[in-house]
Amino acid sequence: MKKTLLIAAVLGSTVLSAQVNLNKLKTQATTITKTNKVALSEKEVIDGLKEALSKGSSKAGQLASAVGGFNGNSLIHIPFPEDAQKMETKLRTIGMGSQVDKFVNTLNEAAELASKQVGDIFLTAIKNMTVKDGMNILKGNDDAATQYLNSQTYQQLYDKFKPIVVAALKQVEITKYWNPLMTRYNSIPLVDKVNPDLEDYTTKKAIEGLFKLVAQEELKIRKDINSRTSELLKKVFGEADKRK
Numbered sequence: 001m002k003k004t005l006l007i008a009a010v011l012g013s014t015v016l017s018a019q020v021n022l023n024k025l026k027t028q029a030t031t032i033t034k035t036n037k038v039a040l041s042e043k044e045v046i047d048g049l050k051e052a053l054s055k056g057s058s059k060a061g062q063l064a065s066a067v068g069g070f071n072g073n074s075l076i077h078i079p080f081p082e083d084a085q086k087m088e089t090k091l092r093t094i095g096m097g098s099q100v101d102k103f104v105n106t107l108n109e110a111a112e113l114a115s116k117q118v119g120d121i122f123l124t125a126i127k128n129m130t131v132k133d134g135m136n137i138l139k140g141n142d143d144a145a146t147q148y149l150n151s152q153t154y155q156q157l158y159d160k161f162k163p164i165v166v167a168a169l170k171q172v173e174i175t176k177y178w179n180p181l182m183t184r185y186n187s188i189p190l191v192d193k194v195n196p197d198l199e200d201y202t203t204k205k206a207i208e209g210l211f212k213l214v215a216q217e218e219l220k221i222r223k224d225i226n227s228r229t230s231e232l233l234k235k236v237f238g239e240a241d242k243r244k
Helices: 002-038 042-065 082-093 097-117 119-127 131-139 144-171 174-186 198-223 231-243
Strands: none
Touching: 042 097, 042 119, 042 131, 042 144, 042 198, 042 231, 082 097, 082 174, 097 119, 097 144, 097 174, 097 198, 119 144, 131 144, 144 174, 144 198, 198 231
């Protein structure tokens, strides 16, 4: 009797052990399967982010360079130079509001013309993205890709934009509107004379506006599933959603 009970106990222990091991194997298999389903290769991460940045920067360039791209968009519209706000206020009070408006319009038209030239600079920076850059972007804030693009291209954009802005300002005849405003204002007794660098100001504002639009496009891809227009974008940013 004792022998029979001992054998039964041993068999029961063996069966229980086998069941535990089997359950453990099933759990491991499930974990591995799930991991494989969501795992992204480094190449997929980089390719997906390059696609997102290419899409976002291209759209931003199109929006900014369109007629009214800056003038008609309150997000990026270039205002009267900040260091000459007193001048704008004073000129409007003496009845020169329409001339001020015409001047501001020409600044924005110049930025629209310059924005036609951004494509190559953005594409070069996107092609040079490293694996480390990609992983940081994937795990970063909602504008992480835009910030990467800014850090990699700002000086190049400025150097390329500046002469284009200079030419654009001439093309839209900025001096025809600016010089009379400045002359009239500086002739008013007791005012502080102003002469802001319009070329530098417009260049910086044009670039700033472009990156606002890129950030806007990036946010769409991160937040709106319908904006993920390829399987790769869906996979990469679907994984990014899970990491938040």
